Amino acid sequence: MHIAEGYLPPEQAAAWFVVSAPFVVHGSRALVRQVRADPDSKLLLGAAGAFTFALSALKIPSVTGSSSHPTGTGLGAVLFRPPVMSVLGGIVLLFQALLLAHGGLSTLGANIFSMAIVGPWVAYGSYTVVRRAGGGLGPAVFAAAALGSLATYGVTVAQLALAFPDPVSGVGGALAKFGGIFAVTQIPLAISEGLLTVLVVRLLSRTSGDDLRRLGLLRPAAEVRA
Amino acid sequence: MRRFSWVNLLLLLAVLLLAVVPLALGLGSGEEPFSGADAVAEQAIVDDHPDYQPWFSPIYEPPSAELESAFFALQAALGAGLLGYYFGVARTRQRQRDAVDRQRG
Numbered sequence: 001m002h003i004a005e006g007y008l009p010p011e012q013a014a015a016w017f018v019v020s021a022p023f024v025v026h027g028s029r030a031l032v033r034q035v036r037a038d039p040d041s042k043l044l045l046g047a048a049g050a051f052t053f054a055l056s057a058l059k060i061p062s063v064t065g066s067s068s069h070p071t072g073t074g075l076g077a078v079l080f081r082p083p084v085m086s087v088l089g090g091i092v093l094l095f096q097a098l099l100l101a102h103g104g105l106s107t108l109g110a111n112i113f114s115m116a117i118v119g120p121w122v123a124y125g126s127y128t129v130v131r132r133a134g135g136g137l138g139p140a141v142f143a144a145a146a147l148g149s150l151a152t153y154g155v156t157v158a159q160l161a162l163a164f165p166d167p168v169s170g171v172g173g174a175l176a177k178f179g180g181i182f183a184v185t186q187i188p189l190a191i192s193e194g195l196l197t198v199l200v201v202r203l204l205s206r207t208s209g210d211d212l213r214r215l216g217l218l219r220p221a222a223e224v225r226a
Numbered sequence: 227m228r229r230f231s232w233v234n235l236l237l238l239l240a241v242l243l244l245a246v247v248p249l250a251l252g253l254g255s256g257e258e259p260f261s262g263a264d265a266v267a268e269q270a271i272v273d274d275h276p277d278y279q280p281w282f283s284p285i286y287e288p289p290s291a292e293l294e295s296a297f298f299a300l301q302a303a304l305g306a307g308l309l310g311y312y313f314g315v316a317r318t319r320q321r322q323r324d325a326v327d328r329q330r331g
Binding site: 003004005006007009010028043044047049050051052053054055056057058060061062063064065066067068071095096097098099100101102104105115117156162164166167177178181183185186187188189191192195196198199200202203204206207208209 | 230240241254261267282294305316
């Protein structure tokens with residue numbers, strides 16, 4: 001989902017910065033508030049950041065014959081709400097833009113919007129919907145991580161289609177073209193990401209039940225298993 | 227092994243399977259099988275919009291593919307290391323809490 005350095009026209013690159021900036025500013029405040037209000041959750045917050053950091057470095061082969069990577073933002077979005085992830089995801093993208101020439105500074109606004117804003121919000125929304133419908137913690141976390149990952153790539157497809165409409169078939173044709181590159185590739189990866197996130201939450205329910213109860217993932221002293 | 231561990235193991239195996247099956251079936255295509263989707267998209271842009279000039283280039287670029295993968299490995303290792311540290315700390319704390327609870331009866 002990384003749009004390469006310089007691969008968005010300057011006006012569009014700037015527009016994505018304008019769109020993303022308020023989310024990141026709001027997210028930084030939310031992060032500070034979270035740490036102040038609940039200092040005990042600091043280590044878990046670091047773990048959620050570490051999860052995105054590790055997962056977004058893993059290129060995994062997919063059925064389409066190309067490879068892509070998970071985003072890992074679903075876990076933090078479910079634990080700490082999406083605003084916090086706009087900062088943590090942004091840090092990951094900045095690291096990759098500066099050291100790996102993966103993504104870029106000029107496209108950072110666009111990449112933050114897909115991976116650190118839309119992905120986490122879709123993840124959190126999916127989690128909430130499944131829980132409200134009476135689904136268990138495991139299925140809700142799976143839906144959150146998998147759909148958040150797919151949504152991230154969906155946004156990248158739309159961003160590229162807007163920037164590079166097909167010479168013949170226009171934006172619609174470009175949506176199909178970039179969709180073919182990213183969307184199908186991402187489906188098995190989204191499933192992997194969902195399963196991995198469920199695994200981490202299961203382990204957390206064993207080691208960090210108090211944190212999960214405080215964060216509202218587990219009901220007080222009732223649900224123990226994911 | 228108890229049910230908890232079995233399910234965790236199955237989750238891991240499923241993830242592994244999803245990654246290995248495309249490789250084992252040799253689904254890779256083109257000049258460089260299993261190249262990154264990001265690079266494929268970049269190539270599609272270059273092919274369809276030959277006059278587009280990237281107007282900004284990376285400030286720093288890893289000098290070779292080996293060093294690039296070294297950076298990716300570093301990123302994964304840092305993330306996994308911190309996650310492992312977290313679980314070590316959390317598990318120890320949980321055990322201490324359990325021990326205190328048992329003493330109190």
